[in-house]
Amino acid sequence: MQYWLMKSEPDDVAITDLASRGTVGWYGVRNYQARNFMRDTQQVGDGVLFYHSSCAEPGIAGFARIISEPYPDPTQFDPESTYFDPKASPEKPRWMQRDVGFVRQTRLLPLAEMRQYPELANMLVLQKGSRLSITPVSEAEWTFIQDLLA
Template identity: 45%
Template sequence: MPRWLFKTEPDAYSIDDLKRDGQTPWEGIRNYQARNRLRDEVRKGDKVFIYHSSCKVPAIVGLAQISREAYPDPTQFDPESPYHDPRSPADAPRWLRVDLRYLRHFPHPVPLSAIKADPALSDMELINRSRLSIQKVEPAAARHLLSQLE
């Protein structure tokens, strides 16, 4: 059962890119709450809804799985990276990432407009805490979303 929703901008990295790559490090998380979830709650084997944001039709577009639990994001130490953080000490890294493995595309993306209109999904963080890049998905909401795809 998917437990998480990870947001990505499809112009930067899409579900198609994840399918092509098979697996990828999910880097660039620079929000403390999202980082804490990676560190404290996200576990290998957890399923993840992939959500395309900042695009014409924001939508849940597929599924992935955590293939490696949280570890230091090396981009925080790379001055050439857009994710560089000069305040992050090498001996106590501030930022983490996980690795994701592609599972599948959804036959029909579930657009944000449909999620907002569905009373069964009214408690989703996607609606109530929309800016957070790593969001919890309660079991009932996950089952409801998956049932729409069958």
């Protein structure tokens, strides 16, 4: 099993939305490295730190799981979508998504608080210039955060 931090803007999909729906398709990823993580590396059952980004107080808002194999992100084909990609076609999709299932909501673990723990110092989300929406998390970081938010 592997572990991931996946960023979502709460104005679009918040942890409360995932809790009420039970599952969401992780759409709109338009970075090749993040896409490759979803397409090639993530596995069904992997753990997810659900992270609220681009908001007043960014941070980890809960836990989720990868619950599907990768499949084409339908927003790439929709000219009305902000995620439309004119170079993508159903025959040759460029962007993938996976379904993510709700595990539990937690108190918000703000980015500022995360920076205070030496156990989390190497997390990619805490590195200067790191803007990827999907990043791997070590087992030690995952366990520390699970214990912290228990």
